Amino acid sequence: xxxxxxxxxxxxxxxxxxxxxxxxxxxxxxxxxxxxxxxxxxxxxxxxxxxxxxxxxxxxxxxxxxxxxxxxxxxxxxxxxxxxxxxxxxxxxxxxxxxxxxxxxxxxxxxxxxxxxxxxxxxxxxxxxxxxxxxxxxxxxxxxxxxxxxxxxxxxxxxxxxxxxxxxxxxxxxxxxxxxxxxxxxxxxxxxxxxxxxxxxxxxxxxxxxxxxxxxxxxxxxxxxxxxxxxxxxxxxxxxxxxxxxxxxxxxxxxxxxxxxxxxxxxxxxxxxxxxxxxxxxxxxxxxxxxxxxxxxxxxxxxxxxxxxxxxxxxxxxxxxxxxxxxxxxxxxxxxxxxxxxxxxxxxxxxxxxxxxxxxxxxxxxxxxxxxxxxxxxxxxxxxxxxxxxxxxxxxxxxxxxxxxxxxxxxxxxxxxxxxxxxxxxxxxxxxxxxxxxxxxxxxxxxxxxxxxxxxxxxxxxxxxxxxxxxxxxxxxxxx
Numbered sequence: 001x002x003x004x005x006x007x008x009x010x011x012x013x014x015x016x017x018x019x020x021x022x023x024x025x026x027x028x029x030x031x032x033x034x035x036x037x038x039x040x041x042x043x044x045x046x047x048x049x050x051x052x053x054x055x056x057x058x059x060x061x062x063x064x065x066x067x068x069x070x071x072x073x074x075x076x077x078x079x080x081x082x083x084x085x086x087x088x089x090x091x092x093x094x095x096x097x098x099x100x101x102x103x104x105x106x107x108x109x110x111x112x113x114x115x116x117x118x119x120x121x122x123x124x125x126x127x128x129x130x131x132x133x134x135x136x137x138x139x140x141x142x143x144x145x146x147x148x149x150x151x152x153x154x155x156x157x158x159x160x161x162x163x164x165x166x167x168x169x170x171x172x173x174x175x176x177x178x179x180x181x182x183x184x185x186x187x188x189x190x191x192x193x194x195x196x197x198x199x200x201x202x203x204x205x206x207x208x209x210x211x212x213x214x215x216x217x218x219x220x221x222x223x224x225x226x227x228x229x230x231x232x233x234x235x236x237x238x239x240x241x242x243x244x245x246x247x248x249x250x251x252x253x254x255x256x257x258x259x260x261x262x263x264x265x266x267x268x269x270x271x272x273x274x275x276x277x278x279x280x281x282x283x284x285x286x287x288x289x290x291x292x293x294x295x296x297x298x299x300x301x302x303x304x305x306x307x308x309x310x311x312x313x314x315x316x317x318x319x320x321x322x323x324x325x326x327x328x329x330x331x332x333x334x335x336x337x338x339x340x341x342x343x344x345x346x347x348x349x350x351x352x353x354x355x356x357x358x359x360x361x362x363x364x365x366x367x368x369x370x371x372x373x374x375x376x377x378x379x380x381x382x383x384x385x386x387x388x389x390x391x392x393x394x395x396x397x398x399x400x401x402x403x404x405x406x407x408x409x410x411x412x413x414x415x416x417x418x419x420x421x422x423x424x425x426x427x428x429x430x431x432x433x434x435x436x437x438x439x440x441x442x443x444x445x446x447x448x449x450x451x452x453x454x455x456x457x458x459x460x461x462x463x464x465x466x467x468x469x470x471x472x473x474x475x476x477x478x479x480x
Contacts, residue, residue, distance in 0.1 A: 038070055039278065040170055041200060045177050045193045052181035054189040057263075062190050064267040065128070066197060067274070069136050071248050072119045073143035079114070080107045082240030085151050086233055087226040098220045104152055104212070106223030111144045127265015135194045142201040149208040152216075165207035173200030224475070231469025235401040239388070242404035246437070247381065249408065250415035250430040251277055257419035257426070272367050273426055279356065280374035283348040287341045287382040295333045295386065302326040303393065310456060319453065327449055330390065338383050345379040366423050373427035377434045381407075384437035387445050394456065399444035407437035 042063060049059050084107050091099045119140055123133045153162065177196035184192045230237055254260070255268040263269055306322040308314070314322070349372050356363040356371065363371075384407065391400040411433025418425040448455055 038066075039282070041173055041197055042066060044170075044174050045196060048174065048177045048181060049189060049193055052189060053186060054193075055186075058190045060263050060269065061128070061132075061267065062193050064263045064269050065132065065136050065190075065194065066139070067269075068267060069119075069139050070143065071252070072115070072122075073140050073147060075244055075248065076111050076115050076118070077144055077147040078240045078244035079237075080111060081147070081151055082236045083229045083233065084148070084226060086236055087229045088152060090229075098217050099225065100152065100216050101212070101219035102221055102223040103226040104148060106226060108145055108148050109223070111148070112141055115140055115144060122266065125265075126267060128267070129191075131191050132194060135191060135198060139194070139198050139201065142198060142205050145205040146201060146208065149205065149212060152212055153208060161207070161211050165204055165211070168207070169200045169204040172203050173197060176200075222475075227471040228469075228475060231472045233397055234469075235397040236392070239392070239397065239400040239404045242401065242408040243385070243388070246404065246408035246411045246433060249412040250427075250433075253412060253415045253419055253429075254426065259423055259426075271362065272364070272423065273370060275361055275363070276367050276371040276427070277374055279352065279361075280348070280371050280378050283345050283375050284341065284378045284382040286344045287337060287386065290337050290340055291386055291389070294337055295330075295390075298333050299326070299330050302329045307456075310453075323452055327452070330449075334386065334390075337386060341379050341382055345375050349375050369424070370427045373431055377427060377431035380431065380434035380438045384434060384441045387438065387441035391441065391445055391448065394448060394452070396444070396448050396455070399448065400441075403437060403440040403444055406440045407433050409433075410436050 046059055046063065049062065084103060087103055088100055091097065091103075116137075120137060123136055126133070128136070173196050176199045177193055180192035180196060181189065251274065254270045254273040257270055257273070259272055260268045260270045302322070302325050306319070306326045309319045309322050352371055352375070353368060356368065384403065388400050388403050391397075391403070411430050413429070414432045415429030418427075418429040
């Protein structure tokens, strides 16, 4: 993210409203583009399908197939995301750029193999047609590539290229959908709309890959050497896994609640919860963007100055002054970010209560209650996630793992309990998990900052140690 931070700092230093809006637009697309794309595609193709005469059952099936595929791809991608992020950062720091693209290819291949075994097995037993099964796995593969590309795109400065790729993908999806709806029979509408979604993400994945190859060298060496980083940073890998299972676990659990409905085969939905969660999730996009545009742009230079003084033998007085400046900047930017999230949540709750019942989404009083609870839950998640990411900034991976572990365990366990207690309790489990996530991350970060100098110095080994672990031994035995 430091690569994005440096470039955005230049963009935000430019004067004028247009320049500011341009900087926010770039950061928004980089940070939330795939999320926004997924939501726009779901809503857009649904409207196109309705206009073409697709049945309600067909649209339900399309919705759950895309949703299941999105979540499956995110869960599997996050088995590797934190590690590939750290590996890429280390290679950039050591000026070994030629090792980055091989790790990109290797992580995608491993994710696709795991996806074939897990999600592929689910699709075979899912009860959908063979065509839709293949299209779902094709979409899964494209999403795996896009999520992995996003990890590596944080070092890319070509914001205009990223922006053009995003809008081109959205436009292509809708154009292909309209064309196929005029050509296909009604019984093929679901497959046609799914093809349109695949086309959109295919364009995005290819475009992003071109941007990556223009920035990074072709590469050399093993494509699986990054696996050694699992042995180096096991707690970092667990942090990513816990975060993702905490974020999506409550939705999956609700698919098996008493309010669930069977769409087709193994594809379930709980509309009262799914739709509420989708709309409530939008309330945290402002924090996702603000974390980069505010915290990273403002905080990173002070953090870099502090670390540089430690590494380069700065005087004790200068180090202490740099530490105070870094902490003050961090507290200020976190405070601004959290205040913005509180206001965003309040606006979403107030405006949502007024507007959502008027939209063709089928919102009932029960759904509005769930929506309000989930808005609060996502707000706490956004704040907890910011705090956890700062812990990772300081390489306090153990604390990050503890906070995300609490989030995952409480959110899923409480959601399971609430799913059996009736609709009035839906969302409380995720709210409880997110609240404790924020509290745990805050306390752990405060503990670290109180002794930041000692923690940073003592945590570094005097001598480098040989990495030992399953992947390290495997790579050495195979000579990779």
